[in-house]
Amino acid sequence: MNIVISVLCLFLFFSCSNNPRTKNAERNKNKTDSLNTFKKNIPDxxxxxxxxYPGHLDSADENHLYWKDGTVMIYDDGIKNKSHDKKLDNPDIEDMLAQNYVKGEKWEIPPPENFEPGRIRYEPFFLKMYGNNSAEVQSRLVNVKWTDGSSVKFSNVNGASDSLEKVIEELKKLPPEFDKYLVNPGGTFVWRNIAETSRLSNHSFGTAIDINTKxxxxWQWSKNLKYVNRIPxxxxxxxxxxxxIWGGKWYHYDTMHFEYRPELL
Ligand SMILES: [Zn+2]
Known part of the structure; x- marks a missing residue:
């Protein structure tokens, strides 16, 4: 009799522990737990x-950005105490996103020293997103009709040109006294470095527009970097x-300059 009970117990034990439903539930729980931990650790x-950039970026963990094509970029390079100039010349993605752009009218005038969200750019990110060289960027440019009827070239990557078209639609509804700021735009795409630096201007990627320079x-036109702005x-x-984003909110101001940077808004 004892033997029969023992065999029955063993059978029950194995059938329970081998129950596929129990195993799947356990596996799913572990999966959900690790997914939650994973999500929690991604910097905001x-x-x-x-x-x-949902069309190009796939996922992230606490220190990596994964692109849909398999490219992996590091978020924080671990280099501490970089000066502002060092951040401009050799930033990581963390430096690029560190300063918070203030949308709307409640920004500090003049901008505090070296406060210029968006001016620090991790160049490999933009090269990867919009094109590695002038020809590659140009192959992704489309013509957009500016407010004065002239044609400007803008990148169609990640909906940039569609967003510019929405801007234009609304600019055209402004009263006529605003026209003078918009006619004869200073330009969009030019593959070039920022004046006196070895860094590519955002105009190289076809995602920036300068309105009328008049x-x-x-900042480089001013002798003492005294803040000036005439753009409404x-x-x-x-x-x-x-x-x-607008270059007029930067310490090193550039009030003609608008740049497509949805991640900062
Ligand atoms: Zn510009």
Missing amino acids: KLQKLLAS FTDY MEIVNIFEKHGF
């Missing part, structure tokens, strides 16, 4: 970056609404 700004101010906020607000 990296999550924002992911959400802003009413704009640039009505224009800035429209650009920001559609994913563009």
